[in-house]
Amino acid sequence: MKIELSPVTEFLLADAQADRVVPPTGFTAWLTLFSAAAMGFLAVFALALSLATGRLADRWGNELARSSTIRISAPEGQMAAQTEAALRLLETTAGVASARALSSEEEAALLAPWFGPDLPIDTLPIPQLIEVVEEGAGFDAEGLRLRLAAEVPGAVLDDHTRWRRPLVRAAERLRLLGWLSLVLIGAAVAAMITLAANAALAANSQLIGVLRLVGARDTFIARAFVRRFTLRALGGAALGVVLGCLAVLILPGAEAEGGFLTGLGFQGWHWLWPLVIPPLAAMVAFFATRMAAHKTLKDMP
Amino acid sequence: MKGTAVIELENVAYSYGGGELLSDLSLSLSPGSFHFLTGPSGAGKTTLLKLCYGALVPTSGQVRLFGQDRRTMERDDIAMARRRIGVVHQDCKFLDHLSVSDNIALPLMVSGRDLLNEGANLKELTGWVGLRERAGALPPELSGGERQRAALARAVIMSPDVVLADEPTGNVDWEMSQRLLRLLIELNHMGKTIMIATHDLALIRAAKSQVQARVLRIASRRLHLAGADL
Incomplete structure (x- = not known):
């Protein structure tokens, strides 16, 4: 009985033979690695922005809402x-x-x-x-x-509502902008990986022709490319995240008078959040390459 | 005939670039048969071979690979059929980053067979085509004759039912072409169906003394059974 495996399971199990059939080097390898690293780096900052503005919105929304001022002239x-x-x-x-x-x-x-x-x-x-x-x-x-x-x-009550609301709104918009940036970074990774995968598939059209000639199924050929691009995206994003975290670390500390800008960074367990970026980049690369490979292969005899 | 032939073409036409290259062509390759396909350059020999292993779809008519209609075959079906058809090209395309031995084993790799279990077969086959000493070399380091023999070994490693060879002796000297021919005849004696596209009439004459071969000629877009002039 033949066991049908999901594409992700097949990927995780790896196929050393499929890995070997694609030449190990090439321009697209560096392109993918660099793109993933750059995007990983930017994603760390987008994440830091989202989390920092989230904290700010919470503080302005909760702490300041609990206090008022009475001015006596x-x-x-x-x-x-x-x-x-x-x-x-x-x-x-x-x-x-x-x-x-x-x-x-x-x-x-x-x-x-x-x-x-x-x-x-x-x-x-x-x-x-x-x-x-x-x-x-x-x-x-x-x-x-x-x-x-x-x-x-002579007393005037100021319950902060007048100036607190626009600030909270601004902070929430910034937080949304941060998440939107992350989505755009993900989309850009997918676009770049797709372009790189298409370039690699075009550059290896003769190799694919030979593989088809000897009876390779599309899934076998696609797997060889998908695995390679996914691992490159994972490695590149991991490198970018490490560099991004180092850059966030050397930002000035969150002094009270510094306000929002010096508070850009991660606090406590939020430092774990960047760890999510490399697997996400790998997942984006996996599906982008898989789609590109199957689309390209469909057009080949 | 339907159902017994390994590859069957029925009233097949194939057009390319606005012109009809092959017209109303019928052919049946029965198991264990030996065929030569001849004709002038550009007559459509390579196109006919491509139709035979499913790389091209006919403009009209029907191609059946092991009883399956090519038009209804999924891509995976074609891949599976190609594992039963060994193809030797004149230009012998290889994966240049893999050794000769790995290139010969390529059909085993793509079909998911464990190379460790196939080691003895691979070694025997490499010896059969006289490339045991060159097994670790890279394809660009091989001579024309060595490349042809490596391509033949790759074509037969899965023990296919059919071997299609496109000008297999085009780039080699007479002695090497005889050696390749002997290998193909030996495969035929093992029960494999062989079809060789060639314009080398001397090769055909040499083969006819050793094997019962049918000689087909493409002329004026059609397929004819060649006469005694060969």
Whole structure:
């Protein structure tokens, strides 16, 4: 009884005899290896971009959503009283976990990136900021605004919604762009492998003619080319991924003031993600070469 | 006749480039028969051989390989039929990166046979065609006669039912052509069907004294049984 094997199983089992019939060298070998390496390298960056923007979107979406700010602008003599009144009001507001007034040092630190560290903050009419951290389902922003308007006339509630939403949206778009780049890289790998496989098949048309003459089935001939191109794509992509990971490693660290750009990279177990790229490249090469080989062979006598 | 012949052509026509090369041609190769195919250059000898091993599809008429209609055969069916037909080309195409021994064993490789088990047969066959000393050489290192003998060995390693040879003595001297002819006659004595396309009338005359051969001539796009002038 003859056992029918799937193309992937046949590939994994390998056929040393099919491997031998195709000449081992050629221009297309280097072309495939280089293309796969370049695409593997780029894929690491696309992946890093997707993961970094994902983290950013999560942070902006979750962490910032849990906090709000109350800004109190009042004449100098009333500032302390209004701050005290606002804090009391917050203590009795449902959904507020904690609230605290920022010290003058903290406010100076917030302004330092714009005005420098030597700003004489005491001489300026700087509003008092109160940081509010939410709990549970959060507080009723509109209700709080009305109560503040009644009890603390100089207070303005900023629940971050206005500036947080476009930032989260931008981060999500960037994440989508990263994944789209990965898909495009995969498609480009498939296109390049197909072209290289077609070139190799055309260059070996005499060899294929001899194989057909002695009774080789298309699957035997295709397997010889498919296996070679798949292994080249796997090797090339692995090389590209190693280089890409090294490049990501030497990027500047994710300093707090550096923001998004210096945070481009992998964190924790996300370093395992690049390991997926070489097998994926091999899979793309496997199907691209298989399709190209069967299409070309069909046109041969 | 239908069903007993290994290869059968019935009212076959073949056109190429707008012109008809072969017309209303019928041929039947019975098991163990010996045929010469002759005719002037460009008459269509190679085309007829290609029709016989399924490399070409007739424009009209029917070609049957081992009883199967060529037009209904899948590509895998043709591959399987070719394992039963050994072909020797005048230009003896080889895989230049493989040794002579590997080239001879190529039909075994493509059919998935284990070369380790076939080692003795391969060695015997290489000796039979007188290439034992050259088994490790690469095809470009072979002389014309050695290439022809290697091609013959490759054609017969699967013990095919039919051997089709296209001008097998075209590039070799008289002595070598006689040696090749003896090998083909020996195969015929083993029961193989042989068809040799050649314009070498001396070769045909030499063979007729050793084997009962039918001589066919292509002329004016048709196939004729050659007369006693040969």
